Amino acid sequence: MKPLIIVGTGLAGYTLAREYRKREPNVPLVLLTDDDGAFYSKPRLSNAFKDGKSADQLLQMPADEMAKQLNATILTGVCVSMIDPQANTLLVDGQTLAWSKLVLACGANPVRLPLAGDAVDQVLSVNNRLDYASFREALIGKRSVVLLGAGLIGCEFANDLAGHGFAVTVVDCAPHPLGRLLPVEGGAALQKRLEQAGVRFRLGSSIARVDRSAASLKLTLDDASVLDADMVLSAVGLTPRAELATAAGLAVQRGIVTDQMLQTSHPDIYALGDVVQIDGWVLPFVLPLMAQARALAATLSGQPTPVHYPAFPVTVKTPACPTVICPPALGIDGQWLNKTLPDGWRGEYRSTGGELHGFALMGETAIRDRLLLAKQIKDWLPVLPHLSTTECLPA
Amino acid sequence: MFRQYLCEICGHIYDEALGAPQEGIAPGTRWEDVPDSWVCPDCGVTKSDFGLCES
Structure with missing residues (x-):
C-alpha cells in the first residue's frame, strides 16, 4: 500500500500527522523534512529569551520519538527535488518515493529586504529552532539590536530583548506598530507601552544599507541618517515555500492555491499551513493551521470536510x-x-x-x-454553500 | 466545580475534569497542580499561555 506522504515536519505537518493518526492508526505514513525533524513549539521562538531557554531546551521531542509516537517513517535531513504529478511520486535525494496522497506542509521563508551594503549577510531572521540557536549564539556579548519590522514577530522580539537590557530600536516604514492589524489609535497605544519598556521606534523609515563599521554594524536609513547596532534581526514577513508546487505545475499565486478542502489543483495533492493560499489569503497563524489540520485529517480519511475558519484572535x-x-x-x-x-x-x-x-x-x-x-463574530471565511452540507467538525 | 483553561495560541482546552492522561495528568487534576513543565499537547507553549475560560 502506498503511503500518505507529508512534506514538512513543522507545526502544520506534525499536527496533521497527529490528527490523522487519531482516525487512521495503520495507514502507512511518511514525513519528510530538510531539518532534524524535532518537534518544538514555534510560537515560543519570539519570546523564549525571557524564559532563558536555549534552542536545545525548546526541543520537545526528537524525530525518532515522534516517529514511534506517530507510527510513521520520518526521513530527516532530506531534500525533495521534484514532484511527479503524473506518476504520483517524489524524488527524494535521488530516490523515487510513491504516494497515494501527498500533503505539502513546507511552511514559509522569511522575506529578505533588498538591502545594499557589505554586511547584508549579518542580518538574521528567526523562523525555526535552528535559526533561534544561531540567534542566541550571535547575541552573546552584544548590547544593541535593530529590528527590521514592527509587525507581530518584530514587536514580540523587541519586548523580549528590551526586557533583558538590550538597547532595541525597531525600524518600519509603517506609521505605527502592527500597521496591518491595528488602527492608528491602537498602534499608538502599543507603541507607547513598548517605549515605556525601553524599545525605541523609527517609524515611517526604512533601512537602505547595512555595512560593517569598526565597532559593529552601521545601518543607513532612507533619509541618510545612521544607526549603529551590534546586531540586526529582520522580521518583515513570510513568503510561502511553494517552489516544489510551482515546478510540478500546481496552481500557485502568493501561496499554493487550494480550495476549502485544502486540495490543490491536483486531486491527490493537498497543502496546509503557512504555504497555503485560500480564497486569496495566506494565513500564517496558529489557530487557522489547527482548524486546517483537523479538517484535512478527516478529508484524508474519507470524510470530505471543508475547513471552517472561526474568528481567530x-x-x-x-x-x-x-x-x-x-x-x-x-x-x-x-x-x-x-x-x-x-x-x-x-x-x-x-x-x-x-x-x-x-x-x-x-x-x-x-x-x-x-x-x-x-x-459574536461569524466564520471568518464562510464555507461555500455547496460545501456546507458535508459533515463538518465542530469549531 | 471543574474549570477549563484555553491555550491562547492554538485553542487547545485543558479541562480539569478530564486532565491529560496521555501526559500522565490524572482526571480531576487542578490547573494549579499541573506541573510548570507541562506544555500544550497541540502547540507546545507553556502554562503561562493559557487563560481561564469564563463562560
Whole structure:
C-alpha cells in the first residue's frame, strides 16, 4: 500500500500527522523534512529569551520519538527535488518515493529586504529552532539590536530583548506598530507601552544599507541618517515555500492555491499551513493551521470536510502590553470604534449595521473579553454553500 | 466545580475534569497542580499561555 506522504515536519505537518493518526492508526505514513525533524513549539521562538531557554531546551521531542509516537517513517535531513504529478511520486535525494496522497506542509521563508551594503549577510531572521540557536549564539556579548519590522514577530522580539537590557530600536516604514492589524489609535497605544519598556521606534523609515563599521554594524536609513547596532534581526514577513508546487505545475499565486478542502489543483495533492493560499489569503497563524489540520485529517480519511475558519484572535506576546487582535476580514465595510481604558485600549470593528467583525484588545482589563467577543463574530471565511452540507467538525 | 483553561495560541482546552492522561495528568487534576513543565499537547507553549475560560 502506498503511503500518505507529508512534506514538512513543522507545526502544520506534525499536527496533521497527529490528527490523522487519531482516525487512521495503520495507514502507512511518511514525513519528510530538510531539518532534524524535532518537534518544538514555534510560537515560543519570539519570546523564549525571557524564559532563558536555549534552542536545545525548546526541543520537545526528537524525530525518532515522534516517529514511534506517530507510527510513521520520518526521513530527516532530506531534500525533495521534484514532484511527479503524473506518476504520483517524489524524488527524494535521488530516490523515487510513491504516494497515494501527498500533503505539502513546507511552511514559509522569511522575506529578505533588498538591502545594499557589505554586511547584508549579518542580518538574521528567526523562523525555526535552528535559526533561534544561531540567534542566541550571535547575541552573546552584544548590547544593541535593530529590528527590521514592527509587525507581530518584530514587536514580540523587541519586548523580549528590551526586557533583558538590550538597547532595541525597531525600524518600519509603517506609521505605527502592527500597521496591518491595528488602527492608528491602537498602534499608538502599543507603541507607547513598548517605549515605556525601553524599545525605541523609527517609524515611517526604512533601512537602505547595512555595512560593517569598526565597532559593529552601521545601518543607513532612507533619509541618510545612521544607526549603529551590534546586531540586526529582520522580521518583515513570510513568503510561502511553494517552489516544489510551482515546478510540478500546481496552481500557485502568493501561496499554493487550494480550495476549502485544502486540495490543490491536483486531486491527490493537498497543502496546509503557512504555504497555503485560500480564497486569496495566506494565513500564517496558529489557530487557522489547527482548524486546517483537523479538517484535512478527516478529508484524508474519507470524510470530505471543508475547513471552517472561526474568528481567530491572535495573541501578541508583548508583556509590556498584553494584546489580542482579531482582524476583520478584508473587504468588510465598517469602522473601528475605539475606547481608551485606564490600563489599555479597546477597539471594535463594526459594520454600518452594527455587526461585530473584528476587535483589538490591549491591557489586562480589555483582554478579559476576548472569548466573549470572539463568539459574536461569524466564520471568518464562510464555507461555500455547496460545501456546507458535508459533515463538518465542530469549531 | 471543574474549570477549563484555553491555550491562547492554538485553542487547545485543558479541562480539569478530564486532565491529560496521555501526559500522565490524572482526571480531576487542578490547573494549579499541573506541573510548570507541562506544555500544550497541540502547540507546545507553556502554562503561562493559557487563560481561564469564563463562560
